[in-house]
Amino acid sequence: MPHDLDVQLLRLDPDLPAPAYAHPGDAGADLVTAVDVTLQPGERAMVPTGVALALPDGYVALVHPRSGLAARHGLSIVNTPGTIDAGYRGEVKVLLVNHDPVEPVELRRGDRVAQLVVQRFERARFVEVDRLPDSVRGAGGYGSTGGFSSQPDPSEES
Numbered sequence: 285m286p287h288d289l290d291v292q293l294l295r296l297d298p299d300l301p302a303p304a305y306a307h308p309g310d311a312g313a314d315l316v317t318a319v320d321v322t323l324q325p326g327e328r329a330m331v332p333t334g335v336a337l338a339l340p341d342g343y344v345a346l347v348h349p350r351s352g353l354a355a356r357h358g359l360s361i362v363n364t365p366g367t368i369d370a371g372y373r374g375e376v377k378v379l380l381v382n383h384d385p386v387e388p389v390e391l392r393r394g395d396r397v398a399q400l401v402v403q404r405f406e407r408a409r410f411v412e413v414d415r416l417p418d419s420v421r422g423a424g425g426y427g428s429t430g431g432f433s434s435q436p437d438p439s440e441e442s
């Protein structure tokens with residue numbers, strides 16, 4: 285079990301719950317929307333969560349979608365995962381989007397709309413070189429290893 289990290293939290297909207305983990309061992313603490321919002325198909329909206337944080341140096345909080353809402357309603361986050369920098373002191377906001385092609389998504393103040401994953405990160409020192417070391421993958425990417433095995437590549441059909 286990871287140790288608990290103290291993260292300073294300011295409740296800007298004291299009637300709303302603080303971010304909370306639903307189960308022991310969960311990676312994401314649920315965030316709620318502070319406002320009612322209805323998203324039409326394809327529509328996006330930036331919703332406030334009623335909280336601000338001061339993360340310790342060397343940590344980041346990532347705003348992830350909730351899979352249940354994604355599966356049931358097509359609700360996701362435009363910039364998933366959103367990045368909350370350690371130095372950010374403003375309100376945590378969630379840029380929601382309704383991916384359902386037909387149904388609107390209706391959210392009420394207090395609904396859990398996203399989850400916050402707090403992680404350590406490394407800060408890179410970018411060391412410029414004239415040539416990168418060889419690797420097995422090389423420059424291959426973007427599907428270079430093939431696609432779905434159930435769908436044969438038409439160029440290989442006889």
Ligand SMILES: O=c1ccn([C@H]2C[C@H](O)[C@@H](COP(=O)(O)OP(=O)(O)OP(=O)(O)O)O2)c(=O)[nH]1
Pocket residue numbers: 347363365366367368369370372375376377378379
């Ligand atoms: O989902 C998000 C993403 C970002 N932020 C806040 C915290 C973050 O520290 C700040 C800046 O985010 P980011 O660096 O992703 O956006 P940017 O477009 O690069 O803005 P900036 O120029 O302020 O860095 O906005 C949120 O509240 N929610």
Ligand SMILES: [Mg+2]
Pocket residue numbers: none
């Ligand atoms: Mg930025």
